[in-house]
Amino acid sequence: MVKNLPQSIDATTSLLASEGYVADRALSTLTFLSLTLSRPIFLEGEAGVGKTELAKVIAKGLGRDLIRLQCYEGLDASSSVYEWNFAGQMLAMRNGAEQADIYSEKYLIKRALLQAVEPHTAGPPVLLIDEIDRTDAPFEA
Ligand SMILES: Nc1ncnc2c1ncn2[C@@H]1O[C@H](COP(=O)(O)OP(=O)(O)OP(=O)(O)O)[C@@H](O)[C@H]1O
Ligand SMILES: [Mg+2]
Structure with a gap:
């Protein structure tokens, strides 16, 4: 509730x-x-x-929803923000999909930070960025 x-x-x-x-x-x-x-x-x-x-x-x-980003050495933007489903995109292209189709939400894999800024029915979620000291300095910064 x-x-x-x-x-x-x-x-x-x-x-x-x-x-x-x-x-x-x-x-x-x-x-x-x-x-x-x-x-x-x-x-x-x-x-x-x-x-x-x-x-x-x-x-x-x-x-509220809890969204957890568990940090580790080597964590990067694709694992924390988003990445594309390359295999799915390849398959779609082979089946004749257009560029605009394959860069649509269907092939977007949303990671914790992107999930956290999306609207949530229960209201803004709690974003837990845990053990941030384990990440590499550039990511931590
Ligand atoms: N203030 C508190 N009130 C009630 N329970 C607590 C409290 N602090 C810790 N605990 C209990 O101790 C357990 C360990 O706490 P938690 O996992 O939050 O530690 P942490 O500070 O994140 O440690 P770490 O640095 O190892 O990740 C919790 O699961 C909880 O059961
Ligand atoms: Mg902890």
């Missing part, structure tokens, strides 16, 4: 708690401001402190 954004820091704490997530005042404030101002959250910290979990509980608590 889609829920409205929390209207206060306390309401944000309750929202996170309702999904079993323990947040201190600072993290609730950060989350509240992020949701209210439509700004991203950048989290750094030790393993297991709840960085990934925060994105999951925000999505669950607000009834």
Whole structure:
């Protein structure tokens, strides 16, 4: 079920708690401001402190889709934004398709970042870009 954004820091704490997530005042404030101002959250910290979990509980608590981009060394634009279905395009061309047809949505493979900016019926999704420190410097930048 889609829920409205929390209207206060306390309401944000309750929202996170309702999904079993323990947040201190600072993290609730950060989350509240992020949701209210439509700004991203950048989290750094030790393993297991709840960085990934925060994105999951925000999505669950607000009834939004969660889109996860799991980062790794060598991750590039085609794996994170979009790529074309070359095999499908080749087949279509062999069957006489025009250039305009093969560069249509039918042959577009949408990856996480493109999926995230598309309209979602449940409202804007939560985009989790996880372990961004694993990517190569140019991609991270
Ligand atoms: N604040 C929290 N409230 C409730 N559960 C938590 C909290 N933080 C962590 N957990 C629990 O610990 C588990 C590990 O947390 P999570 O995967 O978010 O860690 P992480 O910070 O992303 O670690 P890593 O850097 O290894 O990816 C979660 O699945 C969750 O069950
Ligand atoms: Mg994690």
